[in-house]
Amino acid sequence: MPRAEVGSTKHLANQMKSKGLQRLRWWCEPCQKQCRDANGFKCHVQSESHVRQMHVVGENPQKYIQNYSGDFQRDFVSLLRTAHGEKWIGANKFYNEYIRDKEHVHMNSTRWSSLTEFVKYLGREGIVNVKEDEKDGLMIAWRDTSIAATKRREEIREQELAEARSGAGEDKLLKKMSKRAQEEAEEKARILEARRVAQAMKKDSASPLAEEKAPEPSAGDNAAEGKTTESPDGQKKDDAATGEEAEALKEATAPVKFSFGLKAKVPPSGKPGLGQMKSQSIFKRQRTDGEKKPKKKVKL
Structure with missing residues (x-):
């Protein structure tokens, strides 16, 4: 059966029926024809046009x-x-x-x-x-895969590598700073340990001196009283020694402070200050030891 002419009612009806997607197994690629059902595809395969087209395709x-x-x-x-x-x-x-x-x-x-x-x-x-x-x-x-896209990808890759390198440099700097801080902390710890050793040595050297300076009670007094007593002078000396040790310990443990401020000058003790100076006239004559102060003249 021949095809319907383009523009005829039969052609329009066929177009309306074949609207939308159809089954792929009923499509003939060499003839570019879509059949609506299995019967239509069978009739198309047996048609003369399809057989002739398949002979052409079969050659190559x-x-x-x-x-x-x-x-x-x-x-x-x-x-x-x-x-x-x-x-x-x-x-x-x-x-x-x-x-x-x-x-x-x-x-x-x-x-x-x-x-x-x-x-x-x-x-x-x-x-x-x-x-x-x-x-x-x-x-x-x-x-x-265009040239512009390839160039853009290379630029992005270079930027990422630069950021990675800068991040690695920052990591190295942080490591150096942490190492320096650790070394400073170890140095401070060594200094404190040396101070503690020096304080212990001072205490050890001060204890035998205090024992030598302490007065020994007399045997007669101890026998008469039947008990041991300590003299007040020895107790005062022991208190003074302990006070000196405490002050030395404070001075050794106290941190050293540096001050760069400007302090006011303290005037010497023998001279009067700025507010204590008396006004004196340079035209007055100095009196002798026996001379009396003249009386004021009253005008009448």
């Missing part, structure tokens, strides 16, 4: 399969670049977007038997980036 099948594969790959990658760019998307989800066009090249006419095999081929060739996700399965993203 590899050439036609290569052409269909190239067209399918070109359209697939072009849609991925324009629709999603370098963003990740599920392979199955994007394939559903690709087959929305009824005039697309079908996968059954290419050299790939499944979508997974095709996606793995694109990943091996470096055309797209491929990764496997637990939720969405295979994920794909277009890979920009």
